[in-house]
Amino acid sequence: MKLTLMFREYCSLCHNMREQLMPYQAEYGFELEVVDVDEDPVLEQKYDELVPVLLDGETEICHWFLDGERLKEHFTRVYGLPSSNT
Incomplete structure (x- = not known):
């Protein structure tokens, strides 16, 4: 699993x-790619005032x-992982 943080x-x-x-990453074991939107004009335009954005x-x-409940729900729905106490 790989998430991206704009x-x-x-x-x-x-x-x-x-x-x-970090605690969610330790619990669920996902990779986190951090992308600086200012290094790409297309991303800068797309995510401008929304950053940070977790994808x-x-x-x-x-x-x-960070919406922890939504993140846990995402892992349960998409990957079938049990909800944690994080």
Whole structure:
């Protein structure tokens, strides 16, 4: 499993979401790719004011703030993983 975090280096919300993902990453074992949208004009235009955005492929899980319940639901629905206590 690989999730993508659309990110900006100067964005405090982005840093918060990346940090808040750590316990979920330990629990579910997913890989996290962090993509700086400012390095790609297409991504910058697409995600501009939405960052941080957490994606699984093209599926948006959440943006601005980590929605832990939605993330757990996503893992249960898409990957059949049991819900954790995280």
